[in-house]
Amino acid sequence: MQDIGATVHIPHGMQPFHANYTNYDFDYYFVFGNSSLENISRIYPKIGSTKIVRAGSPMLPPDFRLSPIGPINTVTFFSDWWPERYKEERKLFQIVTDWARHHPDYLLQIKLHPLENGSLIASYTSGCGNIRILPRETTVDAALRNASIAIVSWSVASIEAALLYRPCVVVNHRNYDRFSPDYRVSDNYLHLEDFFPPRARTPEELHQRILLVLKNYDRYLGKCNDFVEYHLDNPRNSVKRISDLLVEIAAGKETFPFSPIEEDLRGM
Secondary structure (H helix, E strand, C coil): CCCCCCCEECCCCCCCCCCCCCECCCCEEEECCHHHHHHHHHCCCEECCEEEEECCCCCCCCCCCCCCCCCCCEEEEECCCHHHHCHHHHHHHHHHHHHHHHCCCCEEEEECCCCCCCHHHHHHHCCCCCEEECCCCCCHHHHHCCCCEEEECCCCHHHHHHHCCCCEEEECCCCCCCCCCCHHHHCCCCCHHHCCCCCECCHHHHHHHHHHHHHCHHHHHHHHHHHHHHHCCCCCCHHHHHHHHHHHHHHCCCCCCCEEECCECCCC
């Protein structure tokens, strides 16, 4: 039989605590960091066995850096493609754009999601002079360079924003329930509300959350560090770390630490 080598899972984001994520039939299962490992340890059943490696994110170049900017009235909203597919998610766009219309002393920048068409969010911003949709090719760091706050819903961009010293404000029209299996309700994917203010469900709440962060900016800069540390190993050299791990695996020289996960069929 031909040897096909090792199989390696390289993540797009953190590992959610959700029953859909139960297949660990890889030789090596790379994760962003400690929060992913915690969620994997809690999920049942587990199908397959693997070695969990806290590798970091494959999407962070070594020059991914910004200096803290301080509290200013420019914020960046990380848009999403969900509202284009699901009408109930359009409340996210309504909350953010209604807030901007009622607060012309703020500049709202909108960073489009890579899968987003963009025409829907553009329809919500029509005629509002303090809203700017950034060019599609705008990078995350460029989108945040002149902003003091990142407005997010449940995007992994929150990790990147915190790494760039931009505190997050959460917009989410759902009522919070920590025991819900839906991570949009429970926040048990990103745990944003463990580090940053509670979700804003209305334009008025969004303004309150923004003012809270601006008035306590140094405190929330510290929360940025805590948030990144919880979710992400190797934040400044993760691409090189992942490359080094792959070289070791290909050479059959495993010197890196890992956490073994064995099949566990409880719950089936």
